[in-house]
Amino acid sequence: MSHRIALASDHAATAMKAELADWLRAAGHDVLDLGTNGPESVDYPDYGYRLGKAIETGEATFGIALCGSGIGISIAVNRNPAARCALVSEPLSAGLAREHNDANVIALGARMIGIEMAKACVTQFLETAFLGDRHVRRVEKLSNPERSPA
């Protein structure tokens, strides 16, 4: 099954982003590259917000967010209630993110894991289905904070 996948990174992760983009395109996915694409130092929140917006508008179904540790950009993406971004470093978490949280974005740390681990995480993420059931109410609360008691 092919997807429309948005990729965003800061300057610390452009090489990993480019390699993942080529690999995803070769697998038949439609890739939306939201930058950055130069060596200049940029601010990861700018790119995280772009990715959140692409998920919110439906421009992309899934997203991959990259920075040095994956932490900063994962926080930025999750500022958008339409995004459910899981920072992962191994495939077990990438699968759980889909099964339990219906995650639509994964964040990876380009200075923390290598390209093959990154690909293994993305593969597990794209191939795992949301379990639904009791998880539905929780996922709805993630995008509708007013449904949680104060």
Add this chain to the structure above:
Amino acid sequence: MSHRIALASDHAATAMKAELADWLRAAGHDVLDLGTNGPESVDYPDYGYRLGKAIETGEATFGIALCGSGIGISIAVNRNPAARCALVSEPLSAGLAREHNDANVIALGARMIGIEMAKACVTQFLETAFLGDRHVRRVEKLSNPERSPA
């Protein structure tokens, strides 16, 4: 240095929360336990939002968010712009979260890492200072999305 630290978890992580709370109190920290504290199945967003609110109000300086994978509750905490929550599974990321992102909350997966690894992450998190400098502008953007270009 002692801190006021808020802890929140769902039912999958109450044992780890209790052990971390005892350990933090023994180290002289002031611990605010936001629940859950029973075996009943609860919704992790409810507890993540409580933790974000405790950070927003200043009731706690730091927070520790726990669920089975750490993913769901980390997303919930990051819905609050006052919170900067890093999902980590090892101390290097816990330190980078403070140095680069001035993270005020870490999320841990109680079904992913053991108690000693969790303590090592918390220790590194509490003992590492924010680096400031170029990171300040990025951190400010995390709490003020309007400062990023559309």
